[in-house]
Amino acid sequence: VSDNGRVIAPSPVKYADSHLQAVLQRGRFAVTAEIGPPRGANVAPVRRKAKMLRDWIDAANVTDNQSAVVRMASWAGCLVLKQEGVEPVMQLQCRDRNRIALQSDLLGAAALEIPNILLLTGDHPRFGDHVDAKPVFDLDSIQLIWTARTMREQRKLLSGRELKPAPDFFIGAVENPFAPPLKWRAERLGKKIAAGARFCQTQFIYDVKIFAEWMQRVRDLGLDQRCYILAGVGPIKSIRALEHMRNEVPGMYVPDEVMRRLRGVPADQVAAEGLKLCSEIIAEVKTIPGVAGVHVMAFSWEDAIPEILERAGVARRSALSLAGSS
Amino acid sequence: MYRLHHVLDRHIPLWPPVAKALLSSKPIYKLFTSIERKSKQELFGCRMCGQCALPVTAYSCPMTCPKQLRNGPCGGVNPDGGCEVYPDQRCVWLMAYERADEEGKVADMRRLQRPIDQRKWGQSSWVNYWMGEDETLWTSDADLQGLEHEPLLLEPRQAKSGHSA
Numbered sequence: 175v176s177d178n179g180r181v182i183a184p185s186p187v188k189y190a191d192s193h194l195q196a197v198l199q200r201g202r203f204a205v206t207a208e209i210g211p212p213r214g215a216n217v218a219p220v221r222r223k224a225k226m227l228r229d230w231i232d233a234a235n236v237t238d239n240q241s242a243v244v245r246m247a248s249w250a251g252c253l254v255l256k257q258e259g260v261e262p263v264m265q266l267q268c269r270d271r272n273r274i275a276l277q278s279d280l281l282g283a284a285a286l287e288i289p290n291i292l293l294l295t296g297d298h299p300r301f302g303d304h305v306d307a308k309p310v311f312d313l314d315s316i317q318l319i320w321t322a323r324t325m326r327e328q329r330k331l332l333s334g335r336e337l338k339p340a341p342d343f344f345i346g347a348v349e350n351p352f353a354p355p356l357k358w359r360a361e362r363l364g365k366k367i368a369a370g371a372r373f374c375q376t377q378f379i380y381d382v383k384i385f386a387e388w389m390q391r392v393r394d395l396g397l398d399q400r401c402y403i404l405a406g407v408g409p410i411k412s413i414r415a416l417e418h419m420r421n422e423v424p425g426m427y428v429p430d431e432v433m434r435r436l437r438g439v440p441a442d443q444v445a446a447e448g449l450k451l452c453s454e455i456i457a458e459v460k461t462i463p464g465v466a467g468v469h470v471m472a473f474s475w476e477d478a479i480p481e482i483l484e485r486a487g488v489a490r491r492s493a494l495s496l497a498g499s500s
Numbered sequence: 501m502y503r504l505h506h507v508l509d510r511h512i513p514l515w516p517p518v519a520k521a522l523l524s525s526k527p528i529y530k531l532f533t534s535i536e537r538k539s540k541q542e543l544f545g546c547r548m549c550g551q552c553a554l555p556v557t558a559y560s561c562p563m564t565c566p567k568q569l570r571n572g573p574c575g576g577v578n579p580d581g582g583c584e585v586y587p588d589q590r591c592v593w594l595m596a597y598e599r600a601d602e603e604g605k606v607a608d609m610r611r612l613q614r615p616i617d618q619r620k621w622g623q624s625s626w627v628n629y630w631m632g633e634d635e636t637l638w639t640s641d642a643d644l645q646g647l648e649h650e651p652l653l654l655e656p657r658q659a660k661s662g663h664s665a
Binding site for chain 1: 570609
């Protein structure tokens with residue numbers, strides 16, 4: 175029984191010995207966080223963030239040239255996380271690689287025992303720091319998920335060539351409940367699940383009502399029984415960050431109510447208010463049936479994550495044991 | 501448009517022989533392909549990917565999406581329905597869903613579209629379709645039973661490289 179009292183049927187298959195999957199299977203409210211790798215050839219920042227978050231999270235995503243801005247490779251960050259005792263979720267997107275490179279990276283991840291992968295289409299280069307780059311998009315996210323499942327279950331590449339041994343991983347996807355067509359966003363997740371996704375991390379939630387409506391549809395379609403839904407959240411640090419999010423980050427929806435709330439406090443208190451708001455949203459989404467966990471994205475502000483979780487009443491992972499139900 | 505597709509249905513015995521005839525003569529194939537290009541560019545903004553998805557995308561061309569997504573909209577669609585890359589253009593997948601809804605074809609949106617064959621750019625998609633090369637382009641009606649259903653794994657593409665005209 176999960177924190178919100180809903181029985182989650184354990185998936186019969188265990189993938190890649192994933193701790194994240196084990197936590198979700200037991201119905202314990204899971205916590206993942208996003209760690210952005212550095213712009214530079216230095217792993218120290220990843221190490222520092224891993225150490226800081228280790229006790230608070232079940233796994234951490236390492237982003238893959240997020241927003242089309244060059245950063246250290248996701249797989250490299252994932253290996254550093256493993257060294258620091260944090261289970262990694264490797265993000266992999268279709269913008270920068272064709273099907274040959276994507277499959278090769280999937281093999282590399284599985285061989286190095288990176289148990290979780292999050293497969294995305296990727297932001298267009300237009301939003302990044304290399305606007306003159308050639309976008310690839312040889313596959314889309316759904317085709318990449320389908321490919322990963324085929325590699326795992328059929329033990330074959332897209333070419334039909336056999337894999338010895340086949341890779342194993344817990345496959346994740348993303349979905350944005352706030353982008354049109356709102357009516358069909360849950361169906362779209364259904365498509366990703368049909369392709370092979372077993373967990374989903376959502377876009378930033380700032381409007382709990384729209385998210386709850388999407389979850390209703392997810393439950394109506396029975397998708398929460400086949401795929402663990404982790405609600406995406408993140409704190410807003412400043413009015414400048416808020417403006418940037420609202421105007422320049424694709425797929426971001428920040429309602430006017432949030433704008434008013436953060437604009438209503440003195441400039442030196444925006445960060446504290448943003449942090450409080452994030453905790454409140456976690457506490458709210460935690461009560462929505464079918465929500466299996468939370469995914470905290472605090473871009474360049476990972477230090478805030480422990481306090482956000484504590485305020486939201488999400489226990490330190492080190493205080494819980496996997497054996498008992500929490 | 502759906503009606504026009506009935507006319508072009510490859511199960512009409514006329515079409516496969518026509519396709520074969522077109523393939524047998526380079527100049528005629530070229531002429532035919534340029535007519536297809538002109539008409540479909542005019543109607544749908546066709547990019548000549550050579551493996552047309554229009555019959556199951558409510559006649560909204562997915563190759564006009566800046567990411568060329570074949571399986572639905574990305575997460576970046578603006579609240580007003582504008583494309584994240586070209587905000588003045590309406591998201592092609594949004595148009596697909598809306599039109600499919602009107603036409604009672606929303607189930608088509610559930611079909612998984614397999615990766616395209618990049619060798620087919622510039623070829624006549626009608627000829628490829630009549631030759632039966634599009635058979636596995638998307639999951640079949642049998643795979644549309646419901647979202648519970650897990651479709652087939654991706655089978656390798658048939659060895660043939662398509663024709664080279």
